[in-house]
Amino acid sequence: MNLKLKYLIFYLFTFSSIGAMAQAPVKNLDYYLKEAELNSPVLKDFNNQQRSAGIDSLIARATAKPQVTASSAGMYAPVIRGYGFDEVLTNGQALEALLNINYDLLNKKRINNQLESIKIQSDSIRYARQLSRFDLQRAIVDQYILAFSSQEQVDFNYGVVKLLQEEETLLKKLTRSNIYKQSEYLTFLVTLQQQQLMVKQAELQFKNDYATLNYLAGIADTTTVKLADPKLQAGLSSTVQSFFTRRFEIDSLKNINQKNAIDYNYKPKLGVYANGGYNSSFILQPYKNFGTSVGFTFSVPIYDGHQKKMQYSKLILASQTVSGYRDFFTRQQQQQLNLIRQQINQTDQLFSKINEQIMFSKGLIEVDSKLMHTGDLRVADFVIAINNYMAAQNLLRQTNINRLKLINQFNYWNR
Template sequence: MKYILSFILCLLLHNSLLAQTHTLDYYVNQSLTNSPLLKDLNNQILSSQLDSLKIKAGLKPQINGNGGGLYAPVIRGYGYATAITNGQSVDALISANKTFIGSGYLKSQYYALQLSRDSLGNIIHLNEQDLKKNVIAQYITAYGDLQQYKFNQEVVDLLSKEEDLLKRLTRSNVYRQSDYLTFLVTLQQQQLQLAQSRLQYKNDFALLNYLSGIRDTTFAELAEPAITKAILPGVNSSVFFKQYKLDSLRLNNSRKLIDYSYKPKLNIFADGGYNSDLSYQAYKNFGTSAGFSLIVPIYDGGLRKLQYKKLSLEEDTRLTYKAFFYNQYHQQIDQYTQQIAENEKLITQIKDQMRYTESLIKVDTELMRTGDLKISDLILAINNYLAVKNLYTQTTISRLQLINQFNYYNR
């Protein structure tokens, strides 16, 4: 009775497990949509675009209204010197000023902001690659659990049918009671394996939802991941090397900004309104004024050379990191390519071995029906089949994981 209830429970769990199907693209798209980091980076790009508008606004004439008053009494000869304070004053002015900046300096400022946006865009691409790689890796892991669960279900179904036959043969004294009990222990072990594989799939499936930002506790069957080995782009067009290129452009632009900062700067200003000390004919103190200021750098104490030297050190660091990553990049690509090829050869060998073990089980099953088979031989054949099938699943999943690692550089 316990066996029958256990078998029915496994069937119910199997049916509920396969109620719906989700694809790899579904989880990848959900993870990209739900990622707060990608949203943050996109908002930073929008914020950088506002910085460009702020520069344009700052170059327009700046107009301000200013007002103020002062009263400095002199009591019995004590007080501030009236020659300085005028005793009292009132002013209400509208002032305007404008700073003139060379077009080259302005272009360099805009270019610096553009490079910043390009860097943020590249960071977005890299984070997308990281997120997709992690989600795909977890999807493959959960898919491997599902395949293991289905295989365990097939084995339990197979052993269940053979158990019914063996029970009848035992009652007919074709086999001994000990043979039947030995086989029954094997069946119960596989039922435990089935329950354990279901639990493992449940846990890894929940982790897949977690990584994708999906709030869902229901089961779903995962479709086979459609992953093929990609053709990688050239180094010069890869996002993994683009940041080094952007850093080089940023450093060159920084040199230009340093040079422009040592050019003369001109500022003009004007104001108009009321300004009076109220001492004589205050009603006539309406007027206007205008002027300019000019700054011509002459000597900075060697600061310019120090800024150049700092940029040279940054360039040296950039080249060192680029060379190191270049070697790592090609080492990884070569290693993944070799491992994928080895896994594919191994899978071919395992498939051949699986055909042999499946044929052996069929032959043993026919021999058991006539009583010409030792139960220990059938159990040994089943265990061999389990070992080969498990190796096939593990090798297939390992191959998919390697392709995922290889495809990580496909952008």
């Protein structure tokens, strides 16, 4: 296969790839964020936990109602030739079949505290779900930025190859006309071949980054797509929002709820009960042993070795721990937001200088291209101009990636 045929094959491959990407459907960041949330088993797990907490609330309310149970017990203690249990104690045999009703008269506040505990648990699950959602969004956005950058790298490399291919055709003619030396043409040809390899490497990198994006979002898709510009904007708020500190509020509410539960455990308990059915030893007129009974139970704690005071002490320590973590986190979050905001501002200041460098590099390429047409430029100088332009473009792209990642971090913490 001669050199001309090789270039023809590469041209066909290159422009067919460009055409395929141009005709590919465009998908934006919102699409992947929605798919990731829809497919996430973790978020589905939290949704089920939320529903389960609602069922726990119904169960707690049900325990506040009268409890009805049916019970039955039978016993037979034979006495054989005078050997056996004392019939005075056992009555020889007994049968019991009762319907029991129990109701706690002083359980309203205790049940309300239990319902409050379930609500706090539900709030904790809701917070954990939202935190997991934010973490998933941050991961998706970071990967989308990488994939979009890889896509931009592919497009840029295609553009450089196209430029070099145009110059290669002209340079070949000038070399045949002895305006340029064969060695200069070969030097330019090596640069073109290196750029063609960079195109293939960029395509592989984009495929890997795009596959990782689909993996994180739970999407089984191998079709070619065009990623839209993410267009991220940093939030304008400069104050620490309440989302991340909400977990400390929930912990404080848990301590209050546990304190109330301790208090209710030391309050008097009063219950009533009633039963009816059959209860007989079969000794005397067993057919008359149908009946009923009512009664009450009452208890009040008097002394347990000061356990209540000890449990209070544990809750005080837990409250102090929560306060310490909250204060530390609030300071760290504010410092982190200030640092990220400063990095974004410093990054924004680089764009004007980089764009200026790109403009001069591109202008130099245009001038050098005209000089090459007349044979008044060394090929090595043109290659240097191309490399400088590529380096400036790569710097712009990398700076933009860093800026988008910083914005993603800022938006994550500034909630």
